[in-house]
Amino acid sequence: MSLILVSSCSDPSNVGLQLAPENNQIGVFFQEFELDAQVVLLDSFNTTNQGLLVVGNETDPYFGKTISTGYSRLFIEQFAERPRSDASLDSMYFFLDVVSVNGQDLDQPKLFSVHRLTEPLRDTLYFNFDELTYEASPLASAEVTFNDTKDTTLRLPVTEEFAQEIFNKMRRGEEFDDLFSFRDYLPGVAVNVAEGSEVTAGVNVGFGTGFQVYYSYVNDTVSTEYSINTASSRSFNGVKSDRTGTPTAVVQQPSIAYETGSKVGMKANLGMVIKIDTSPFDAFLDTLQGITFNQINFELGEIDEVPEGQNPLASMIMYMTNETNSILTRESDGQPLSVQQDGQPQIAFDEEGNEQPSIIAPAVLSYNQVEKKYVVQITSYTNAVYRKQLMRKDWLLYGDTPGAGGDAFKRSLRQFVLDKSKIKVRVIYSQRN
Template identity: 55%
Template sequence: MMSFSASIIALPGKLAISAFLSILLISSCSDPATVGLELAPGNNQIGVFYKDFNLNAQVVLLDSFNTVNSGLLIVGNEEDEFFGKTESIGYSRMFFDGAAEKPLASAILDSMFFNMEVVSVNGSNLDRPKRYTVHRLTEPLLDTLYYNFDALSFEENPFASINFTFNEEKDTILRLPIIKEFQEEFFGKLKVGRASEFENLFTFRQYFPGFAIKSRTGDNTTIGVDLGGNTGIAVFYHYEGDTVSKRFNVNTFSSRSFNGIKSNRTGTPTGVVTESGKSYDVGSIVGMKSTLAMAIRVDTSPIDAFLDTLSGVIFNQVVLSIGEIESQDVNNNPITGMVMVYVNRENKPLTSSINGAPLYVQTDGQPQVIFDQNGNKVPNNIFLSAAILSYDPATKKFQTRITSHVNAIFRGQLQRQDWLLYGNTPQTERDDFKRSLRQFKVNQNKINVQVIYSKSR
């Protein structure tokens, strides 16, 4: 590990510190015990010091997590030299309004489409067509929990499909033509008095358990399909003599759904990752991938090693920096933000003694410890005030300040813990780590802590 220092211009007070910060980037290497110059020798001034050190990391495949009703169907097929081949299939039931007008026996079918409201697109070569297919389930989607590695069986041949080129379009409704055989069958059962399948949701779901949406191998793109009134089957029909078509919707409003992942990491650095919850050393490069549930564990023991060399200091600023990340396609956006979860050796979150909730590194300026019902100091675990590692596209780095956190460890208020980086932030309404296949990779030597601290002379 290297330490860095900068000479300080002999200016009083805040001007000296400001001058120090302005030349920090051109600082030279030095031993941390000797860095810093007195601002005014012989007076009770402050010496400002700088330390830079790395943290080691491993990858962890998290335990399977619940993806039911995450709000989006994640549909993607990606291949990467580090993560291998990853496919995400979205599964959902369907819904219709029982009070809506249904076509009579004399109705004439005009057209039928399967609409998909695409609200996010992430991937490569978006100037080339991407293919999506919709398949009828052959088993019901039950009122139970489904996890990211679960799957349901469906018909091999799709009833709707499309080739679509996104280019710069990331928010659109795709209109997939439905094959003629399915149209005739579906419309025939929908007509009043023809069959019982549309009497209510229960009889309908016995007939049509739901659907699965797939993407094409090799497309290297993932979309997020919003569930609700704009995703589902649109039926257009008329009666003899009509000039305007009527419409009947069977959509995904209030419909149970989940996302299932298939992963083949054979021959990649993460091919050794076989057991969930276990830390794996995969070499100099580590990475995270959403919904696959591959995360990064950070060994924070170098923080203890550094703090053990200090006494009587004040921390002016401590920054955790991850990156630059490894290069990826301009349209293959990385995870946008992460929190740091305290974990034990088995990568299980450490929890609060007050409410059993996971413990997170708290952001600067927030209490790092609080009092429990017995008056004992315990770690603060409020998710809304968790420190956020935010991604900056300009620098290709994740960064956050952890000054208050390190100060609490130094003062003995907190016990240092290792962290699990998790791809979610308090600002998002839902867990982003379950709503995409976003990823990033980084060299371990770019997981870095930069410390500026002062010591009275």
């Protein structure tokens, strides 16, 4: 279903689009139409080795209850100096190198905990629906109040029982002779945050996240340090989602487009995306002859109110899709197909000189914090479809920014929701004589 409005416009600034002064005249037309949308749960959402542990516990009236647990192996330097048998343990902490925080009531304490895995991470791919078993009682835990701090290091005291156990192994045991022996003893850790916390933290995997052991000898005035960290370690993020009683409760299977009432939404790490039905472009373009597109915007929003302390996804890519509800790829090289940036070539050529869709400059649907909208110009793309250079496809909106490093859609639980009536294409075009 779409709504199309047409008008001759002598002052296009009234509709929120910009035109060059020479085009600001009678014969310039404005048209707006809505695009329908559904939600899709992506299939095989791989969260292995994203470089960030997503540790969250959130509830939402649209998405329900979402829990994300970060799983990681641990790393030791094989030839690092170990404490001798006469060393005394001074203290032991598990540090979490937090680089992002998204949540509510950040002036209230949030309980983070680290648990010992009871099964190892294998050398395989892990997806967001995967999980590993771990001990119920934490090795380390602490309540943390973030306030306005979003980039910090959390220090969680290790329980006295485990601290003494691992310190004894460190001093005398074969468990620390090499990395394989160590991982047989301690397969890894699971990091989570307590139920009701309404917060998600992004924790760096690396030298800043792991155990820090402080020990000394008789007559020492300064402690010596020994590190057990997550550098060079396999990791993944597992997500549990309970959507019972919410509009997204109908979303049961991956790769199926679901109606969720008057609203649609997207949530990172859960792998829930928005599918855009672009068929209204056909009805619009079929009515045009002898025209020049001046500017075309694709807009979402404004989005529903976001609670204080939370941030929506910063940007999205518009991937091509069809009835499979998966990201389509280019035949020549398997690269994902997406709408390309305005002013960039929409068509490329393969080694044999045949035309094919360009893939090197994906358009970015960016969030405008003032207007609370996602907006992108798609003039070049629409022109390529109009001239039959590209075949129109539906879009899967995916919450990432190309070239930013890592996949942002796998590195948080950020989300947004909006009314379907606020998904629009706004066009200004000129009629040629």
